Structure formats: C-alpha cells, structure tokens
Amino acid sequence: MKAACSPKSKTSSPISKGFFPGLSYVEGTSSLHRVHPGVKLMLLISFSICAMLVTSVAGGMLLLVILISAYGAAGLGWDFFIRKLRWILLFGLMMLLAQVLWVRTGVLLWHFQGSFFSFEVWSEGLLGGLAMVFRFINVIGSSYLFVAITNPNQLAYTLMQAGLPYRAGFMLITALRFIPLFHLELNQIKNAQMAKGIDLEGLSPAKLVRSIRYLLVPLVISVLGRVDTLTVSMEIRAFGLTDHREYRETLLMSKAEKRGMAVIPLVFGIIWAALR
Amino acid sequence: MTPVIEINQLTFTYQGEQNAALSQVDLRLYPGEFITITGPSGCGKSTLAMCLAGFIPTAFPGEMMGEVLIQGHDTRKYPEGGLSGIVGLVQQDPEGQLCTLTVADEVAFGPENLCVPPEEIRSRVITSLEAVDGMHLFHRQVHTLSGGEKQRVAIASVLAMKPALLILDEPTANLDPRCTREVLQVLAKLQREQAVSLVIIEHRLEQVLPWTDRLIRMDQGRIASSIDRAVMLQGGLEAASQTSYVPEAFESCDQSRHSKASDEEVSVAEQALLSVEHLQAGYEDRVVLSDVSFQLSPGETVALMGDNGSGKTTLILSLLGIIKPSGGKIWFQQEEMTGKKVAYRARHMGLVFQNPHHQLFENSVWREALLPASFLSETSSDAVEEITGNLLEDFHLIQYREKNPFTLSLGEKKRLALVSVLAYGPSLLILDEPLVGQDRERMLTLMNVLQYHRRQGGSVLMVCHEPAVVETFCQRILFVKDGSIAIDAPTAEAFQMLKAQGHHEYLPACGHVQIGEEGGD
Numbered sequence: 141m142k143a144a145c146s147p148k149s150k151t152s153s154p155i156s157k158g159f160f161p162g163l164s165y166v167e168g169t170s171s172l173h174r175v176h177p178g179v180k181l182m183l184l185i186s187f188s189i190c191a192m193l194v195t196s197v198a199g200g201m202l203l204l205v206i207l208i209s210a211y212g213a214a215g216l217g218w219d220f221f222i223r224k225l226r227w228i229l230l231f232g233l234m235m236l237l238a239q240v241l242w243v244r245t246g247v248l249l250w251h252f253q254g255s256f257f258s259f260e261v262w263s264e265g266l267l268g269g270l271a272m273v274f275r276f277i278n279v280i281g282s283s284y285l286f287v288a289i290t291n292p293n294q295l296a297y298t299l300m301q302a303g304l305p306y307r308a309g310f311m312l313i314t315a316l317r318f319i320p321l322f323h324l325e326l327n328q329i330k331n332a333q334m335a336k337g338i339d340l341e342g343l344s345p346a347k348l349v350r351s352i353r354y355l356l357v358p359l360v361i362s363v364l365g366r367v368d369t370l371t372v373s374m375e376i377r378a379f380g381l382t383d384h385r386e387y388r389e390t391l392l393m394s395k396a397e398k399r400g401m402a403v404i405p406l407v408f409g410i411i412w413a414a415l416r
Numbered sequence: 417m418t419p420v421i422e423i424n425q426l427t428f429t430y431q432g433e434q435n436a437a438l439s440q441v442d443l444r445l446y447p448g449e450f451i452t453i454t455g456p457s458g459c460g461k462s463t464l465a466m467c468l469a470g471f472i473p474t475a476f477p478g479e480m481m482g483e484v485l486i487q488g489h490d491t492r493k494y495p496e497g498g499l500s501g502i503v504g505l506v507q508q509d510p511e512g513q514l515c516t517l518t519v520a521d522e523v524a525f526g527p528e529n530l531c532v533p534p535e536e537i538r539s540r541v542i543t544s545l546e547a548v549d550g551m552h553l554f555h556r557q558v559h560t561l562s563g564g565e566k567q568r569v570a571i572a573s574v575l576a577m578k579p580a581l582l583i584l585d586e587p588t589a590n591l592d593p594r595c596t597r598e599v600l601q602v603l604a605k606l607q608r609e610q611a612v613s614l615v616i617i618e619h620r621l622e623q624v625l626p627w628t629d630r631l632i633r634m635d636q637g638r639i640a641s642s643i644d645r646a647v648m649l650q651g652g653l654e655a656a657s658q659t660s661y662v663p664e665a666f667e668s669c670d671q672s673r674h675s676k677a678s679d680e681e682v683s684v685a686e687q688a689l690l691s692v693e694h695l696q697a698g699y700e701d702r703v704v705l706s707d708v709s710f711q712l713s714p715g716e717t718v719a720l721m722g723d724n725g726s727g728k729t730t731l732i733l734s735l736l737g738i739i740k741p742s743g744g745k746i747w748f749q750q751e752e753m754t755g756k757k758v759a760y761r762a763r764h765m766g767l768v769f770q771n772p773h774h775q776l777f778e779n780s781v782w783r784e785a786l787l788p789a790s791f792l793s794e795t796s797s798d799a800v801e802e803i804t805g806n807l808l809e810d811f812h813l814i815q816y817r818e819k820n821p822f823t824l825s826l827g828e829k830k831r832l833a834l835v836s837v838l839a840y841g842p843s844l845l846i847l848d849e850p851l852v853g854q855d856r857e858r859m860l861t862l863m864n865v866l867q868y869h870r871r872q873g874g875s876v877l878m879v880c881h882e883p884a885v886v887e888t889f890c891q892r893i894l895f896v897k898d899g900s901i902a903i904d905a906p907t908a909e910a911f912q913m914l915k916a917q918g919h920h921e922y923l924p925a926c927g928h929v930q931i932g933e934e935g936g937d
Contacts, residue, residue, distance in 0.1 A: 297521075313516055317516065320559065331733060334759070334762075337763070339759045361773055361822050365512070377573065381500060
C-alpha cells in the first residue's frame with residue numbers, strides 16, 4: 141500500500157506476536173542509556189567472556205545479580221527482564237532438568253523411589269546444570285540489555301569512527317532502516333494475495349507452504365525495487381566516492397568513560413579469578 | 417548565459433531492446449529555470465532523468481548517441497560519481513530513498529561522503545532543512561515522518577550537496593493532496609529564493625504548472641512540444657490540458673457522470689449492495705476506525721478521500737475481512753459478511769491495491785490475469801478466458817500475453833492487476849489509487865471500463881486524490897478524517913462541505929490551471 145502520511149501500524153501475524161519477544165532499542169534517559177556506545181560494547185564483551193569462563197554456581201549467580209541490577213539501573217526493571225527473557229528462562233529450565241536427570245556423578249543428594257519409577261539428584265548434575273543455566277542466561281540477558289539501551293545508530297557511527305569501514309557500517313544502518321519496512325511490506329503482500337482469494341488465514345503446514353509460495357516472489361521483487369531506489373539515492377549523494385568520509389558529529393568519550401574502557405576488563409578479570 | 421543542461425541529439429537504446437527509449441532529444445535548461453516534463457507512460461521521461469543524473473549510460477547499459485552536457489561538460493567524461501554535488505535526484509518512492517535513521521544524518525549523508533569539513537556539514541544541514549521548512553524535523557527518526565515530510569527530507573538531503581540542478585521524478589505520486597501541496601510549496605520556495613534549476617517529471621500538472629517556466633511534453637522518446645510560460649499564459653488551460661487530468665480531458669468519456677446507472681442499463685433492486693454499520697477496527701491496541709457507517713448502491717461510483725493515515729486503507733481492508741473489525745457489521749446484498757473468510761468475501765468484492773508489485777505472482781501476463789479467477793470465479797474456465805482476453809485487449813496488454821508481468825511498467829502492472837480482478841466479475845470493485853502512474857489515455861481507458869462495470873449494476877469504491885476525476889466520474893464522496901466518515905454526500909455537495917471545512921486541496925478548483933504572472937502559492 142502507499143506510503144503513509146502518518147506512521148501506520150501494521151497487522152501483526154500470530155507468529156511474530158508474542159512468540160519472539162521484541163529485541164529492540166528502548167529509548168530512555170538513564171545513566172546507562174547515556175554512556176558512550178563504545179563503553180557499553182566493552183561492558184558487554186567483558187561481561188560475556190567472564191560469564192563464559194566462570195564455571196562456579198556462585199560466580200554465575202553473582203553475575204546474574206549484577207545483570208539484573210543493570211536492568212534496574214537502565215530503568216527497565218524486573219518485569220522487562222522476565223517478559224523479554226521468558227523463552228530463554230524456560231529453555232534454561234529445560235537444560236537444568238536435562239542435566240539433573242542424566243548426569244549421575246558426584247554425591248547423591250536425593251533419591252525418590254515410586255511405584256513405577258525412581259528419581260535421583262546428583263551433586264554434579266545439579267551444580268553443573270545450574271552453572272550452565274546461569275552462563276546461558278547471563279550471556280543472552282546481557283546481549284538483550286545491550287540492544288535495549290544502545291541506540292543502534294550511535295553504535296554504527298561509533299564503530300565507523302573507530303575504524304570500521306564505512307561501507308560495512310552502512311550495511312548495519314540500512315538493515316536497521318529497512319528490516320521494519322520489509323516486515324510491513326510482507327504484511328501488505330499477504331493482504332494483497334488474500335484479496336485475490338488465496339486462503340492464507342489460520343496456521344497449518346499446507347497454509348505455511350502456500351504462504352511461502354505466494355509471498356516470497358512478490359517480496360523478493362519488492363525488495364529488489366527498493367534496493368534499486370536506495371542504490372540510486374546513495375550513489376547520487378556520492379556514497380562510495382572515496383575511501384574515507386567525514387562525520388557531522390563525532391561521538392567523543394568523556395575522561396571517565398575512557399578510564400572505564402580500561403577498568404571494565406580488569407574488574408571482570410578479577411571476578412573471574414575470584415569465582416571461577 | 418551558459419545553460420546548466422544542454423542536450424544535443426540524444427538517442428538512447430537500452431541493451432537488448434529494439435526501440436530507442438530516447439530519440440534525437442534536444443533540450444536546454446538555464447540557471448534558475450523550472451521545467452516540467454510530462455507525457456504518457458513509457459515515453460522516456462524517467463530515462464531522460466537518468467541521463468541527466470549520469471546513471472545512463474554507466475549504470476544502465478545501452479547505446480547512447482548525441483551528448484548530455486551538464487555545466488558544459490559531457491556526462492560521460494565526468495569521473496565516476498563526479499556528478500554528485502552537481503545534480504540532485506529525488507525519486508518517486510519517499511520510503512526507499514532515505515538510507516539513515518535520523519533526519520539530521522540523512523541530510524548530512526551527502527556532504528559527509530564528499531568529505532566536507534564537519535563545521536560546514538552542520539551548517540549545510542541547517543541551511544537545507546530551512547530551505548524546505550523542515551528545521552522542526554531535525555531530531556526526528558526517519559520512520560516516524562509522513563510521506564510529505566520524507567520527500568521534504570529527500571529534497572533537503574540533495575540540497576545539502578549544493579546541486580546546480582535538481583531533478584524530481586514524480587515526487588508527489590505517492591502523496592495525498594495535503595502532502596503534495598507541502599512538497600510543491602517547497603519547490604516554489606526553492607525556485608524563488610535559491611535559483612536552483614528544477615526539472616520535475618509529473619503526470620499531475622494542475623498544481624505544478626503555476627510555477628513552471630516551460631512545459632515539455634514527451635511522446636515515444638521524443639520531445640513532442642515545448643510550451644513557454646508566455647504561451648501558457650495566453651493559452652492557459654487549453655495548452656496544459658493536452659496532457660493533464662483536468663476536466664476538459666474527460667469530455668469525450670462520460671456524459672452521465674452524476675447519475676446512477678439507468679433502469680434500462682441494469683435491473684437492480686433498490687436495496688444497498690454494501691452496507692456498513694458502526695464499523696470499528698484497528699491494529700492491536702490502536703483503534704483506527706470508529707463508528708463508520710455508510711451504504712453503496714448498485715451502479716454507484718464512490719470516491720473515498722482523506723489524508724494518508726486517516727483510515728482509508730484500514731476501511732477497505734476491513735471490508736474484505738483482512739483486518740478483523742472489533743465492532744459493527746458489514747452486509748453485502750443483504751447477507752451478513754462479518755465473520756466470513758476473506759476468500760469468500762473476495763468473490764463479491766474485488767480489491768486492487770495501489771502497489772501492483774504486492775499482487776503479482778505468476779510468470780506470464782496471461783497466467784497472472786487468470787490467477788484470481790482460478791480461486792474465485794464461479795463461471796466456466798472457457799468463459800473466464802474469453803473475458804480475460806477481451807479485457808487484456810481493452811487495456812492494451814494483449815501484446816504482453818506471454819511476457820513476465822514483473823517486466824511491465826508500473827502503469828501496465830496496475831492495469832494487469834485490475835484486469836485480473838475484473839476477470840472473475842465481482843459486483844463491487846474496491847480500487848486503491850488506480851490513477852497513480854497512469855497517463856491520460858490509460859486513465860480514460862480505466863474510467864471507461866469502470867463506467868461499463870457500474871452500468872452492469874456493479875459498484876466502485878475508489879480511493880482517489882484527483883478532484884477533477886472525482887468530480888467527473890463519482891456520484892458520491894466519502895471523506896474519511898481521523899477514522900470516521902466526516903462527509904458522506906453527493907459529489908457537488910461534498911465539495912461544498914470540503915470547502916467549508918478548509919480542505920481546499922481536495923477541491924476541483926485546484927485542478928484548474930490558473931497561471932498568474934507571479935505564479936501560484
């Protein structure tokens with residue numbers, strides 16, 4: 141359909157609605173939001189490496205406490221954490237259950253003998269499972285937080301100004317610009333095909349196959365049309381003319397942020413050394 | 417005075433094509449001049465724009481003869497990208513041409529690529545946004561802008577390159593009258609204050625002509641006529657109407673515009689074909705339509721008007737059941753449709769979307785034209801094929817029968833989408849902006865077919881932003897505002913009400929070409 145004169149919402153498919161919790165930037169004014177994107181990236185990398193290396197339950201738990209505190213400091217809170225990570229938490233719980241059921245080494249902690257089955261909990265199964273779950277939640281949760289508090293535009297410009305080739309940086313920016321547009325386009329194509337009498341209502345394997353058949357071709361054609369327009373628009377404005385480009389604004393780090401860049405890896409190094 | 421553009425005997429043939437897209441074109445454009453290029457679909461307007469922007473012959477290969485001089489230099493002798501900063505191009509699609517996330521970044525994008533110093537970039541961003549009256553958009557996210565605002569930002573983003581020439585390829589094609597007026601006012605201001613040379617390619621001339629210094633009409637790759645302002649002042653409407661949607665263009669078409677189909681033409685019951693009662697619909701938690709009620713009678717052509725975002729699209733999607741209404745009822749020929757499946761409703765209500773790319777699927781024009789009928793038609797396949805063949809002939813598409821529909825022009829694709837719906841014979845046709853991308857001749861063909869449809873007892877509900885067309889062809893206007901039907905009245909009366917409510921851009925008076933010495937405003 142036509143370009144809207146005011147922003148339009150779109151029909152959301154039952155698949156996308158609620159099944160994959162939205163992973164996007166959440167505007168805010170918290171101190172974490174205001175931190176330079178480079179520092180946040182350093183925090184994410186250091187935290188994630190630490191979470192991967194720490195194998196103890198206590199270490200994993202401490203990192204989780206730090207992570208949840210960060211959600212709070214960002215003004216997102218416990219509710220946001222649970223809502224966005226509910227499928228991750230559920231998956232983590234299943235991983236824990238699998239570890240407890242199948243790992244039978246260490247000390248026997250609990251034994252249950254029923255009429256038809258028996259059930260045992262061993263120390264290495266429980267502790268190994270918990271450590272794995274903490275690691276999983278910490279890594280995914282920190283990535284979610286990073287995305288939620290980091291303006292992707294600022295991040296892309298920061299990376300380009302830090303030396304990332306600008307052509308690669310603009311791949312990220314144009315992707316961020318066009319992915320929602322293509323989602324909207326897909327909905328419009330679906331509407332158009334339904335209006336032609338193609339039954340795409342409801343969910344069934346046959347309808348899924350039909351959807352792919354009738355939606356994919358128009359979507360690809362539509363995307364290619366947009367790419368043509370975009371290419372002309374960027375080239376007429378000298379994109380790719382030189383190897384270097386200037387920037388309207390340079391995102392500078394404060395002295396504290398520069399110090400933070402050095403201190404952050406050190407802090408997480410200490411945590412790893414103390415709690416591994 | 418040295419011309420900004422000098423085209424001498426330009427002929428261009430696309431690679432793999434037999435016929436030349438441009439043939440022996442000669443053109444001069446001087447600094448500060450505003451020329452409008454018009455002509456039927458496929459006449460070579462956009463090809464000429466691509467030549468001026470330097471994309472032909474580098475990006476679109478083919479055989480080029482003659483020369484295009486920009487500021488005295490042949491475009492083929494400029495280094496790659498060398499025309500950036502001299503020529504600016506604004507395209508039709510307001511969405512696809514913006515590549516960054518914020519307005520300030522978008523306007524800065526060009527100067528940043530030209531390695532202009534940051535201080536100068538910041539200054540150019542402000543100057544360019546001021547030139548399009550867009551400083552209030554400075555901090556906005558691109559995706560939150562309206563269509564008109566996006567086009568203004570697109571214009572600002574090329575102005576920031578300080579071009580000597582600005583080319584606009586149908587910049588208002590996707591905009592409603594209000595947004596169109598916004599964009600054209602910006603162009604008028606640029607011409608008045610910055611002396612930028614402007615080339616605008618446009619089908620809809622009514623609002624452009626007041627500022628045009630020269631109107632160039634193209635046909636079959638050639639410049640068919642060039643009318644100076646002085647001649648336009650003398651000839652006025654007569655000169656312009658050769659290419660425009662102004663009412664005079666319809667004289668031969670329809671003589672019974674303000675009456676429903678006569679009793680001889682159709683025997684229909686007096687009851688409504690479609691009846692909508694207290695319809696309420698929206699998306700997730702947002703109510704878009706509230707308490708919408710109206711009726712359509714057999715033999716009526718009704719215009720659905722209103723600003724973009726007012727709820728027109730939601731309304732037509734709700735009629736088909738693509739959006740499930742949260743309240744109200746829809747009756748079709750006294751059968752309640754609320755709750756029926758889309759595929760069932762589509763048998764009676766044929767919807768043609770504005771963007772034909774969303775509806776096309778098959779690999780030949782013939783198969784595409786037959787596709788909806790294979791799902792929805794209740795008549796024999798032989799009969800459907802005969803009807804389809806006739807329709808393809810009527811719409812000048814039969815010669816493309818075995819061609820891939822995606823290779824057709826925009827106007828041809830739109831006609832094909834309409835043919836595919838007409839082929840299975842729904843009683844109600846719902847058309848979303850069917851005139852976009854159609855030249856006068858194609859538009860007349862389309863309107864004649866719609867007239868035939870309503871004479872057979874069918875009805876047409878048509879989203880249309882051409883007041884002159886609405887005045888000529890529609891018996892009634894539904895004007896949607898903020899999700900409600902603000903006006904539901906016979907055409908003449910509705911125009912009076914629109915005037916009283918200050919919606920002057922929707923009035924056919926705007927469609928009359930009035931050229932004054934000072935230009936319009």
